[in-house]
Amino acid sequence: MANTAESMLDKCRSYIGYKEGPDNDTIFGAWYPMNHQPWCAMFISYCAAKTDNADIIPKYASCAVGVDWFRDRGKFDSTPTVGAIVFYGAGGGEHTEIVESFTSSSITTIGGNTNNDGSANGDGVYRRVVSRSSSRIYGYGHPDYTEGSDMPKRVSVARKAADTLVAGAWEIVSFDTEFADGGAMHPADGASFIQGPAHYLVTASARISGLAEGTTIQTRFVEVNGAGAGVVQKAGPIQEHLVTSGDTFITQSRNGAYCDDGNRVQWHIQVATGTADGTLAFSD
Secondary structure, three states: OOOOHHHHHHHHHOOOOOEOEOOOEOHHHHHOOOOOOOOHHHHHHHHHHHOOOOOOOOOOOOHHHHHHHHHHOOOEEOOOOOOOEEEEOHHHOOEEEEEEEEOOOEEEEEEEEEOOOOOOOOOEEEEEEEEOOOOOEEEEEOOOOOOOOOOOEOOEEEOOOOEEEOEOOOEEOOOOEEEEOOOOOOOOOOOOOEEOOEEEEEEEEEEEEOOOOOOEEEEEEEEEOOOOOOOEEEEOOOEEEEOOOOOEEEEEEEEEEEEOOOOEEEEEEEEOOOOOOEEEEOOO
C-alpha cells in the first residue's frame, strides 16, 4: 500500500481543470458506480483507490458517511494537516475536499464537484484557498499516512552578510551559512532552502534598516523551477510589514506547505512603497 499524502495529492492535482458532462456525468461517478449524482466524495474515493490509499480513506458517496468513518477510528478533529480530508456544512454532510497545504489562517484544497466560489454542486475539479475560520468547515478526517516520505523537511540556514533592498523590486534572499540540513535539502545555489518533492515548515526572520518610518515591506515564499533566479511557479501569501523608527525586524512563517517535484523554495523581500533603498541585515 502506498499510504502517502504525496501519492494522493499528486493524483488529485492531475484532475484540476476536469469538467463534468451533462447531469453530473463524470469518470468518478461511473467508477463508483453512481453516475449522475453529486460527486465530491466519489472524487476523493476514486483518487484514494487509484493510489493504493483505499485502506486509509473510505469509499464514500455521502460526506456524512466519510465523517463517521474517520470519527469511528479516532481520526477526526478540527485541525488541518497536509492530506487531510476536509468536510463542510452541517454535520460535515455538505461537501468534501482534500487539504493540499495550510497556514495559520487558511487551507489550500483540491475538490471535485465545486467551482472557484466553493459550491457544493459545481462543475469540476478546482484548487481553492479557504479561510480556516470559515463557518462552513465542519472538521477534518486524517488518513493514517505512512510516516517518512510525508514528514516535513527541515533545514537551518542563515545569512551573515548585509544586502541591498532595491525599492520596488523583489529581492531573492540568499543564504551563506548552513547549520543543519534535513537530508541535503539546501541546494548549492544559495537562494533556495528546500527542494521538492517535499512537505516543509518554514520561519524566516530578518532585520531591515535605512528606510523611512511608515514604509511598507512585503515578503513571500515562492517556488521556482530552477536554480538562483528561476521562474516562479507558485507564490505563497504576501505578508506586509510596516517600518518603524530605527531597525525593523520582520518574521514570516508558512506551515503545512508542499514543494512540487523539481521546484525549489525561496524567500523574497520587497520595499513596496517609497523610492529609497533599504539594507537587509541578519544577526550573527
